[in-house]
Amino acid sequence: MATNRWIRPEVYPLFAAVGVAIGICGFQLVRNIRINPEVRVAKEKRAAGVLDNFSEGRMYSEHALRKFVRNRSPEIMPNLNSFFTSPDRN
Incomplete structure (x- = not known):
């Protein structure tokens, strides 16, 4: 089977x-x-053409996850990385 x-x-x-x-x-x-401000599904919104709505685009690109990780270290395991890269801690 x-x-x-x-x-x-x-x-x-x-x-x-x-x-x-x-x-x-x-x-x-x-x-x-x-x-997404660039995606228009409704026919009425598509008829508007290209909109220069910068505030809506900024709200879309600056979402909550991006704001959360903005000032954080770009490491997955920072404690483990610092343990292996810092010889003074050993």
Whole structure:
């Protein structure tokens, strides 16, 4: 049977990785359709042409996650990185 071939414990990480990737793509798609100032789904809004609405574009690009990580170190594990790179701490 096909289920015995594909549904095994060894395949679960692959399913999880593909599921996360699909989730991220879906989130970005919904985000762009709903709040991107350059995407216009309604016909009335498309008829307006090119708008120079800089405040709306700034609100879209400066979202909460970007504000949260703005002044943080661009490291995933800063304690581990500083442990291995700082010889004076050892």
